[in-house]
Amino acid sequence: MANMWSGLLEEYRNRLPVEVSDPIVTLYEGNTPLVRSPRLETRVAEASAGAGVDGSGTEIYVKFEGANPTGSFKDRGMTMAMTKVKAAGTQMVACASTGNTSASAAAYAVAAAIGCAVILPAGKIALGKLAQAVMHGAQLVAVDGNFDDCLRITRELTEQYPVALVNSINPYRLQGQKTAAFEICDALGDAPDIHVLPVGNAGNISAYWMGYNEYFGRKVTSSIEDSALHLKPLTTKLPRMWGIQAEGAAPFVVGHPVDNPETIATAIRIGNPASWAYAAAARDDSGGLITAVSDQAIMEAQAIIAAEVGVFCEPASAASVAGLLALASAGQVPAGARIVCTLTGNGLKDTATAMEVRGDVTPPVIAPELSAAVQALGL
Numbered sequence: 001m002a003n004m005w006s007g008l009l010e011e012y013r014n015r016l017p018v019e020v021s022d023p024i025v026t027l028y029e030g031n032t033p034l035v036r037s038p039r040l041e042t043r044v045a046e047a048s049a050g051a052g053v054d055g056s057g058t059e060i061y062v063k064f065e066g067a068n069p070t071g072s073f074k075d076r077g078m079t080m081a082m083t084k085v086k087a088a089g090t091q092m093v094a095c096a097s098t099g100n101t102s103a104s105a106a107a108y109a110v111a112a113a114i115g116c117a118v119i120l121p122a123g124k125i126a127l128g129k130l131a132q133a134v135m136h137g138a139q140l141v142a143v144d145g146n147f148d149d150c151l152r153i154t155r156e157l158t159e160q161y162p163v164a165l166v167n168s169i170n171p172y173r174l175q176g177q178k179t180a181a182f183e184i185c186d187a188l189g190d191a192p193d194i195h196v197l198p199v200g201n202a203g204n205i206s207a208y209w210m211g212y213n214e215y216f217g218r219k220v221t222s223s224i225e226d227s228a229l230h231l232k233p234l235t236t237k238l239p240r241m242w243g244i245q246a247e248g249a250a251p252f253v254v255g256h257p258v259d260n261p262e263t264i265a266t267a268i269r270i271g272n273p274a275s276w277a278y279a280a281a282a283r284d285d286s287g288g289l290i291t292a293v294s295d296q297a298i299m300e301a302q303a304i305i306a307a308e309v310g311v312f313c314e315p316a317s318a319a320s321v322a323g324l325l326a327l328a329s330a331g332q333v334p335a336g337a338r339i340v341c342t343l344t345g346n347g348l349k350d351t352a353t354a355m356e357v358r359g360d361v362t363p364p365v366i367a368p369e370l371s372a373a374v375q376a377l378g379l
């Protein structure tokens, strides 16, 4: 019997603002791996012990969103947003992007058979992401400015021309993105105790909080009526939301927008988050926090996740694990907690940054003989 995953809008139709008449635009996104990591659990226990705190017995999972069709969680929002654009008959979409939004918008515009314009900061996009937008046929415009400038221009463009905005200020994006929380609860049988994720424009933390609340049977503020509150609650608790920013781009930590955000993690290089109010509510209502980690801690975490979990994520994604380890070192991880870290995007999008911090990685060149290989491998 055919049993194909049918994409997020079909799988979670009863909890999404999908009308019977909507033409579903999908690349069969979602259903991403939730991977338990004993070695991260050991690291958290050791870091906690260093702070004189019992952090043993945790269950730590990574939700690998890099396994989505275009390699990031952005696809969850894009299937929903693009379906509504198609339903409205609009012929073109536009987005400002640090890279992954444009990759996703370009691919879903292909699936919807409409045009796509991408407004990006000149010279600050990882090559893999740029290649995706190019290959999917988007029209690219590079702005001599930062992401916040790009978003302002895109907003003005879509207000004045028949072009639909698909950045996360499009409320349908967050509706689609909340399904990641559903998948986690479905997989674990309940919500986790703590959810850790990187925060850039702050749409994703807002979307997860919305998703966890809906499974718990509670409404959170959003600009779209939550459709599924008549459904029976599926979870018994809500997680604490731990948002992680990069030190050079940490508006939530300093308490105000940052003019010139700077970090190696380009996907969270954002100084003026669009979803500020929702994210602050997620932090406060959940009894959570938003903190920042250094670029060095981010790159170390990326290496740890690759070498000890077996998942290659991009730098911004690794901020979640970097934050978790830092909070463990500060004695803040409770013993026995069940923790999920979102790894938002795929490391293959930006191999240059990962390799750069490794220095010289040229492998030894040997003669074409088994004995030479054996010797080089030290066997």
Ligand SMILES: *Cc1c(COP(=O)(O)O)cnc(C)c1O
Pocket (backbone or CB within 6 Å): 072, 073, 074, 100, 101, 168, 198, 199, 200, 201, 202, 203, 204, 205, 267, 268, 314, 316, 317, 344, 345, 346
């Ligand atoms: C977009 C993105 C983020 C940031 O998500 P926000 O919703 O903007 O907070 C983090 N990591 C990756 C890989 C992303 O593409």
